[in-house]
Amino acid sequence: MVLYSLTFYLFSSVAVLSALMVISAKNPVHSVLFLILSFVNASGLFVLLGAEFLAMILVVVYVGAVAVLFLFVVMMLDINFVKLREGFLQYLPFGALLGIVLVIELGILFLTDRSSNIYNNQTPLQPIVNEVENTKMIGQILYTEYFYLFQICGIILLVAMIGSITLTLRDKGGVKRQNIVSQNTVDASTAIEKKKVKIGEGI
């Protein structure tokens, strides 16, 4: 029990601290690395809640793929962050307003709604061992009750993908392309031509 609480506080404190570092780090690459650390700790929290499938999906999708491409872009682009910070005071009131609204909303949720499930089912911080694995449970709900919503999510992603491809695709004329089949079928008889060169003459 103590071990679970300890790991919970470890994961959550590192997650919060690294989230703070994401917005305060001077170097954009460091920001992305802290973001990754935050993701990993969030997935650790999922494991403590007994949601091991979600935890692994979080690592595979966000850390393993999305953040890699994110890091890729941040490393390649030469972003001048000093310049971006120039308008800090100008945007401060708006940002502060958003933050305050969020804090108030969270406060309302936790302080007034005492009848909600959060307070009634206060489970101890340890994995809930069920008869059915939660991978199976997610599958059973996702592919029956939420089938249409799930498919619509897929279509939205497809639309976004096609959109980004059409935005970046520039079909320039005169681009030389490789024909892999013809490259692979080359052998000595087609690649090499034997010629007799007479002395004192060229080909």
Add this chain to the structure above:
Amino acid sequence: MTYDILITGLIIIAQILAVVVPVLISVAFLVYAERKVLALIQLRRGPNIVGPFGILQSFADALKLITKENIIPSGSNKIVFILAPIITMVLSLAGWAVIPFAPGWVVSDINVGIMYLFAVSSLGVYGIIMAGWASNSQYPFLGALRSAAQMVSYEVSIGFVIITVLLCVGSLNLSKIVLAQQTVWFAIPLLPMFIIFFISALAETNRLPFDLPEDESTLVAGFFTEYSSASFVLFFLGEYASMILMSSMTVILFLGGWLPPFDVYPLNVVPGVIWFTVKVIFILFLFIWVRGTFPRYRYDQLMRLGWKVFLPFSLFWVVATSGFLVYFDMLPN
């Protein structure tokens, strides 16, 4: 109460050591085996000075490398530069937590074992990207960019191969995946997937013919050009440890883990861990054999193979397998 925690902690640490120490020792012998096999392929002798048959060569090399001066380039981003090899090493060892060596011989028998392995192997790219970026030098950076694109591409086909196997098993637990192969190893009904998985594993561990991140003929040494001494050793160990990890993953998914080839008398008395080791050694030999035989791929050919050949084919095979299982009502529960 506190005493219990201490005992639990000690048991966990003992289990971790019982897995990590043999892995590190086998890394040393894998390096020796690789040099010896490559030497035999090329009609040379290979290491034969240190110890009988040169068997202690790797230990001598490691000692030499560790006692050298550790150089940190002045233009580098020092913290990330030092973190990168550590992350590579730790990630290549972390995956061993869920590998079942024999029935019940597993540190952590979790429900989502295969997802955990997939996640850990997909994190491996960070060590390389961080090394390439922190070195603040052109060759490592190019190596890092290549590896980022390469590993993300081949993960997609590895994911589909894993899905195909999971369709036949009905569980993400590695022990259950092995037990599902009692009648027939998945390498036989899913032979094309086995081959795709093996080739993708070569790409995922940056081994020849897909070792473009380190590509010594164009990039000096790729992402670890600036590394020396102990940090270089960590990269080296990490590469070989992840090679063994991918081989064990192949064995568990396709070659029946600890199961004997046939459940008959002289074969089934041999302990499972020996079958497991023999199979892993076989896959590792294939890794080395491929290295000794094939030339390095060109980068565009590598990407073409990943996206235009493996991805459509493995996707087709997922659909075909699930169609087959549904039609003949063989879906596992």
